[in-house]
Amino acid sequence: MKEYFVKYMLMAFALSSLFFLFLIFIFILFEGLPLFHKAGLKHIILGSKWAPTKGSFGIFPMIISSFLVTFGALIIGGPMGLSCAIYLSEYSGKRMKMFLKPALELLAGIPSVVYGFLGVVYIVPLVRDYFGGPGFSLLSTSLILGVMILPTVISISFDALMSVPKTYREGSLAMGATKWQTIYKVVVPSAKSGILASFILGMGRAIGETMAVIMVAGNALRTPLSILDPLRTLTSNIALELAYASGDHRLGLFSTGVVLLIIIMILNYIANFGIKKGS
Amino acid sequence: MKAKITVKDLEVFFDKNQVLRGINLSINKNMITGIMGPAGSGKSTFISILNKMLEFEDNVTIKGNVYIDGVDIINSDVDQVELRRKVGTVFAVPIPLPRSVFENIAYGPRLKGIKDRDELFTIVKESLEKAFLWDEMKDRLNTSALKLSGGQQQRLCLARTLALKPEIILLDEPCSGLDPISTAKIEDALSDLKKEYTIILVSNNTKQIARITDYSAFFYMGNLIEYGPTEKVFTYPANKKTEDYISGKFG
Amino acid sequence: MRIKPRIVDVFVRISLNLQAFFTVGILAVIVAIIFIKGSPYINLEFIISSPQDMGRHGGIFSTIVGTILLVLLSIFLATPLGVGTAIFLTEYTKESVFTKVIRFGVESLAGIPSILFGLFGFIFFVTKLKMGWSLLAGVLTTTIMILPTIIRTSEEAIKAVPRSLRIVSYSLSATKWETVKKVVLPSAAPGILTGVMLSVGRAVGETAAIIFTMGSSLRMPLSLMDSGRTMAVHFYILAREGISMENAYATALILVLSILSINILAYYIMNRVISKFS
Numbered sequence: 001m002k003e004y005f006v007k008y009m010l011m012a013f014a015l016s017s018l019f020f021l022f023l024i025f026i027f028i029l030f031e032g033l034p035l036f037h038k039a040g041l042k043h044i045i046l047g048s049k050w051a052p053t054k055g056s057f058g059i060f061p062m063i064i065s066s067f068l069v070t071f072g073a074l075i076i077g078g079p080m081g082l083s084c085a086i087y088l089s090e091y092s093g094k095r096m097k098m099f100l101k102p103a104l105e106l107l108a109g110i111p112s113v114v115y116g117f118l119g120v121v122y123i124v125p126l127v128r129d130y131f132g133g134p135g136f137s138l139l140s141t142s143l144i145l146g147v148m149i150l151p152t153v154i155s156i157s158f159d160a161l162m163s164v165p166k167t168y169r170e171g172s173l174a175m176g177a178t179k180w181q182t183i184y185k186v187v188v189p190s191a192k193s194g195i196l197a198s199f200i201l202g203m204g205r206a207i208g209e210t211m212a213v214i215m216v217a218g219n220a221l222r223t224p225l226s227i228l229d230p231l232r233t234l235t236s237n238i239a240l241e242l243a244y245a246s247g248d249h250r251l252g253l254f255s256t257g258v259v260l261l262i263i264i265m266i267l268n269y270i271a272n273f274g275i276k277k278g279s
Numbered sequence: 280m281k282a283k284i285t286v287k288d289l290e291v292f293f294d295k296n297q298v299l300r301g302i303n304l305s306i307n308k309n310m311i312t313g314i315m316g317p318a319g320s321g322k323s324t325f326i327s328i329l330n331k332m333l334e335f336e337d338n339v340t341i342k343g344n345v346y347i348d349g350v351d352i353i354n355s356d357v358d359q360v361e362l363r364r365k366v367g368t369v370f371a372v373p374i375p376l377p378r379s380v381f382e383n384i385a386y387g388p389r390l391k392g393i394k395d396r397d398e399l400f401t402i403v404k405e406s407l408e409k410a411f412l413w414d415e416m417k418d419r420l421n422t423s424a425l426k427l428s429g430g431q432q433q434r435l436c437l438a439r440t441l442a443l444k445p446e447i448i449l450l451d452e453p454c455s456g457l458d459p460i461s462t463a464k465i466e467d468a469l470s471d472l473k474k475e476y477t478i479i480l481v482s483n484n485t486k487q488i489a490r491i492t493d494y495s496a497f498f499y500m501g502n503l504i505e506y507g508p509t510e511k512v513f514t515y516p517a518n519k520k521t522e523d524y525i526s527g528k529f530g
Numbered sequence: 531m532r533i534k535p536r537i538v539d540v541f542v543r544i545s546l547n548l549q550a551f552f553t554v555g556i557l558a559v560i561v562a563i564i565f566i567k568g569s570p571y572i573n574l575e576f577i578i579s580s581p582q583d584m585g586r587h588g589g590i591f592s593t594i595v596g597t598i599l600l601v602l603l604s605i606f607l608a609t610p611l612g613v614g615t616a617i618f619l620t621e622y623t624k625e626s627v628f629t630k631v632i633r634f635g636v637e638s639l640a641g642i643p644s645i646l647f648g649l650f651g652f653i654f655f656v657t658k659l660k661m662g663w664s665l666l667a668g669v670l671t672t673t674i675m676i677l678p679t680i681i682r683t684s685e686e687a688i689k690a691v692p693r694s695l696r697i698v699s700y701s702l703s704a705t706k707w708e709t710v711k712k713v714v715l716p717s718a719a720p721g722i723l724t725g726v727m728l729s730v731g732r733a734v735g736e737t738a739a740i741i742f743t744m745g746s747s748l749r750m751p752l753s754l755m756d757s758g759r760t761m762a763v764h765f766y767i768l769a770r771e772g773i774s775m776e777n778a779y780a781t782a783l784i785l786v787l788s789i790l791s792i793n794i795l796a797y798y799i800m801n802r803v804i805s806k807f808s
Contacts, residue, residue: 006707007622013614017681018635020674024642024650031653084553087546102797103554109793110560111735113766114782118560120769147556154553178535180542201641208643210738211766235645235738242652242742257649261642268641273634332701337624363703370701374694377717386712387702443703 028261032254044255050221050237052249059256061223065138065231066207066263068224069217072142073149073206078199080146081153085198088154089161090183101158108151116215119144124216133228136218141231144212149202156201160194161187200271204264210235234260283308283447283477284329289343291324293336298324300501302343306494311469311478313492313509315485317529320498322481326449329479330366331359347447364391367440371452373432375424380416383424383435387443402442410438411468430461437468447477454487466491485525489513497521561786568783571776577784581748585764586774590781592750596758599665599751600744601733604672609726611673612680613715616722619681620688621710640678644739647675651743666754668744675739676729683728687721688714720799727796731789737762761785 036044039057047058084104088097123143128135164187172182188195218230219240232240238253238260245253282305291299299321306312314322327333328345331352344351352362364387376383384403385393393399403420407413412434424435433453440448450469454462469478470491482488488495489509496506497520505512505521516522523529575589582588615636623629651671661667691714699709715722741763751758759767765785768778 003705003707007618010614010618010622013611014618014632016611017615017639017677018632020677021635021639023654024639024646024674027650027654027658028646080549080553083546083549087550091543091546092550098801100550100554102794103557105797106790106793107553107557109731109735109789110557111737111762111785111789113735113737113762113769114560114564114786117765117769117778117782118563122563150553150556178539180539181535204641204643208645210643210645215770235643238645238649239738239741242649254649254653257646261646264641264643264646265638268638272637272641330701332697335697335700360703360705363701368701370694370698372694374698376695376698376713386699386704390702390704390708439702 025261028254028257031251032256032258035248035251035255036258038248044252045259048223050252052241052245052252055248057248057252057255059234059237059259061221062232062234062237062256063259064223065217066233066235066260068138068231069141069145069213069233070203070206072138072227073145074199074203076142076146077149077153077202077206081150081198081202082157082195084150084154085157085161085195086183086188088158090179090187104154105151107147112148112209112212113215115144115148116212119212119216127228131228133226134218134230136216136230137228138217138224138231139227141213141217142227144216145206145209148209148212149205152205153198153202156198157191157195160191160198163194164190197271200267204267204271207233207267208235208260208264210239214239234263281308282306283348285344285346287344287346289325289328289345290341291321291328291333292340294338298501302503304496304503304506306477306479308477309473309475310493311473311480311491313488313495314479314481314498315483315488315495315524316498317483317524319500321501322498323451325498326368326451326479326481328353329447329449330363330368331357332363332368364443365445366447366449367443367445369433369436369440369448369450369453371455373429373436373456375427375432375435377425378423379421380424380427380435381420384439384442386439403438406438406442409441409468409472410434411464411471412438428461430457430464433457433461434465434468437465441472445476447479448472450478450480452481452483455483462487485527489525497524499524561790564779564782564786568779568781571780572783576777576780580750581764584773585748585768585777590761590764590777590784592748593759593761593764593781594784596665596744596751597734597760597762599758600668600672600740600760601730603665603669604676604733605726605730607669607673608676608680608729609722612677612725613684613722615677615681616684616688617710617714620685621706621714636678636681639674640682644675644736647671647739648742651739656743661755663743663745663747663757664755665744665751665758668740668758668760669754671739671743672733672736675736676733679729679732680722680725683725684718684722687718687725690721691717720802724796724800727792727799731792731796734760734789734792735762735785736760737766741766761788 035057044057044059046060047056048060049056049058088100092100119140123140124135127137127140168186168190169182172186213233214236217232217236219232219236220230221232224231234256237256242253284306286302286304289299289302290297314325316322328341333339341353343353345353350357376386381403384406385399388399388402404413407416412431415431427435454465472478480492492509495509495512497504499520505516505518512521513525516525577589578591579589580592581590619629619632651667655661655667655670656663695713696709699713740760745757746759746763746767747757748759761781762785765778765781768774768781
C-alpha cells in the first residue's frame with residue numbers, strides 16, 4: 001500500500017517538470033501568439049520598427065542583434081574555452097586540475113548583473129577610448145558574453161575530451177606523432193560532437209542572457225551596422241519594458257518572448273538530442 | 280528426515296539463454312547442503328531463486344515449482360519481504376552497509392518494527408555470538424563496519440542475516456575472498472548453526488564442501504548432475520563428470 | 531619553410547597554459563576589483579541597517595532578508611520535488627519512452643533563460659493568479675528555475691551509490707522505499723547537498739526572473755504576499771540607475787562573497803564524496 005503510494009507520489013514529482021514546462025509554453029504562447037495574428041507574422045518578424053504604443057511591433061533588428069552578440073560571444077569564448085578544456089584534459093597535472101577546474105567553474109557563479117556592471121565601468125570606456133563610438137556596442141557585449149559562456153564551453157568540452165579512450169592517444173603517440181599532433185588529429189576529432197554541443201549550449205546561454213546585455217549593449221532600436229554600434233537584443237527588449245507595458249505593448253513583449261523561446265528550444269534540441277554526444 | 284525445500288522441474292532463462300535445465304531436488308532441514316560446480320553452472324542462479332532475488336535481473340523467465348514448507352514461491356503470490364526474512368543470504372563479497380557494526384545488524388530487526396534499544400541489543404549480541412564475532416566486536420559496536428577486516432566483515436554479514444531470525448540461510452561462495460583462518464572461523468560457525476537452521480552453501484571449493492556439508496549437489500552447465508549424501512558423492516560418485524570435478528580435473 | 535613539429539608542440543603548450551591562466555585571471559580580477567572597491571564601504575552598520583533614500587544611504591538589511599527568504603523557501607520547495615524526481619528516474623523506472631519524455635522536460639527547463647522564467651512568472655503567478663509582485667510569486671518562479679539543477683545533481687549522486695548496497699538491503703527484507711530511504715539517500719546525501727548549494731548560488735545571483743515576480747520594494751517583506759528586493763536586484767538598480775556607486779560596490783562585494791563561499795563549500799563537499807567513493 002505504502003509502496004504504491006510512494007511510487008505514484010514520486011511519479012507525480014517527476015511529472016511536475018514536464019507540467020511546468022508545459023505551463024511556461026502555454027502561457028507565453030497564449031499571450032504572445034494573438035499579436036502575430038493581429039499584426040501579422042511578417043510585420044513582427046521582418047518589421048524593423050518597434051514602436052509598440054503606436055502599433056509597430058517589428059523586432060527584426062532585435063533578432064539580428066541577438067544572433068550577432070551570440071556569434072560574437074562564440075568567436076571570443078569558443079576558441080578560448082576549447083583551449084582551456086584541452087589544457088585541462090591533456091596538459092595539466094592532477095594537482096593543477098584540482099585547482100583550475102573549480103576556479104573555472106566559479107566563473108559561472110558570478111551573477112550576470114556583476115558582469116554587466118563591470119562591463120559598464122571598465123569595458124565600455126575602454127572600447128570607447130580605443131575604438132571610438134559610444135562604447136555601448138556589439139563589441140563590448142560580445143566581450144562580456146564571451147567570458148560568460150566560458151564555463152559552459154569549458155566544462156562540456158572537457159567532459160567530451162576526457163571521454164576519448166586513452167588507447168587512441170597511446171596509439172597515435174606510438175606512431176611518432178607529437179602531443180599536439182595527437183590532440184588535433186586524434187583527440188579533438190573524436191570529441192568533436194561533444195565540443196560542438198558545448199558551443200551550442202554556450203550560444204543558448206549567450207542568447208538568453210539579459211541583465212548583463214542591458215547594461216552594456218546600449219539598447220538602441222536599430223540594426224547595428226558595425227561592431228561599435230549599440231544594439232538591443234530580444235531579451236533586453238522584454239526586460240526593459242515589461243515593468244510598465246500594458247495592452248498591445250505587453251503582448252508585443254510576449255511575442256518577443258515567443259521568438260526567443262523558439263530559438264532557445266531549437267538550440268537546446270540540437271545540443272541535447274540532435275548531436276550524438278560521444279560518451 | 281524432513282524436506283524443507285522441494286524443487287520440481289525448475290527451468291530458468293535469461294532472455295532465450297537457458298541457465299537451469301529441469302532441476303529436481305529436495306533439501307533437508309537442519310543440514311548443510313553444498314552446491315558445487317564450475318563457473319556458469321547455474322549454482323548462484325539456483326540459490327537466488329530461493330529468496331526471489333533473481334527478480335532484480337532483466338528478462339528472466341522462471342518455470343517449474345519451488346516449495347518452501349509446502350508453499351510454491353514461484354507460482355503463488357508470496358510476500359517478498361516475508362520470504363526474505365525466512366530465507367537469509369550471505370553474498371560472495373562482504374558488503375557492509377555504510378553504518379556502524381550495531382546498526383548493520385539491527386538493520387533487519389528495525390525493518391520489522393523493533394525499536395526498543397534493549398531488545399535490539401539482545402538480538403545483535405546473539406547474532407554476533409552465533410557468527411563467532413562477539414568477542415572481537417563487543418567493544419567496537421559503534422565503529423563503522425567499513426573499518427573491519429575482510430574476514431570480520433563476512434562474519435558480520437552472517438550475523439546480520441542471522442538477526443533476521445531466518446529458517447534458511449543461503450551462502451553464495453562466502454569464503455571466496457578470505458584467508459584460511461577467516462574461512463575456518465566461518466566454517467566453524469556454520470557447523471554450529473545447522474542445529475537451528477537449514478543451510479545451503481554454494482562453493483567452488485570442493486574440499487570445503489567435503490569438510491562441512493551433509494548433502495551435496497553438483498551442477499554442470501545448468502544441469503543437476505548428481506545429488507546425495509556428501510560422503511557418497513565424494514567416495515562413490517555415480518557420474519564420471521562429478522568424479523572429474525571433485526578430483527580437480529576441471530572447474 | 532616548414533616549422534618542426536617539436537617546436538609547434540612547445541609553442542602550443544605555452545599558449546594553452548597562458549589561456550588557462552588568463553581565464554582564471556579573469557575570475558581573480560573580477561573578485562579583486564569588487565573587493566578593493568567595495569570593502570571600504572562595508573561595515574556592520576551597512577549590513578544591519580535598511581536602505582534609505584532609494585539605497586543612496588543606509589545599508590542593505592532588508593535586501594539580505596529578502597534574499598534569504600526567497601532562497602530558503604525556494605529550496606524548501608524545489609529540493610523534495612527535485613530529489614523525488616531523481617529517485618523516480620533512477621530507482622522506480624527502467625529507461626523507456628516515458629523516462630525519455632521526462633528527461634526531455636528537465637533538459638528543456640534547464641535551457642530556458644531566466645528572462646523567460648520572469649516573463650512566465652509575471653503573467654502566470656503575478657497576473658493570472660493575482661499574487662501581485664510578491665515573495666510568493668518570486669519563490670514559485672525560482673523553484674521552477676532551480677529544479678533542473680537539483681534533479682541532475684541528485685540523479686548523478688544517486689547513480690553513484692553502488693548497486694550492491696541496494697541488493698544487500700533487499701536481501702535483508704527491506705522494501706524498495708525502505709532501501710531508498712535508509713541506504714540510497716544517506717549515501718547520496720552529500721552529492722545532493724552539492725546540487726542544492728549550487729542552486730542556492732544561482733538563486734542568490736538571479737535578477738531577471740525575480741525582478742518581475744517579486745518586484746523591487748525596499749520594504750522588509752513580512753508576509754508571502756509582500757513585495758521585496760533581493761541583493762542582486764538591489765545591486766542592479768543601484769548600478770543601472772546610478773544611485774550610489776559606493777553602495778553598489780559594497781552590495782556587489784557581499785553578493786559575490788556569499789555566492790563564492792556557497793559554491794566553494796559545494797565543491798569541497800563534492801570532492802570529499804569523490805575521494806570517498808574512489
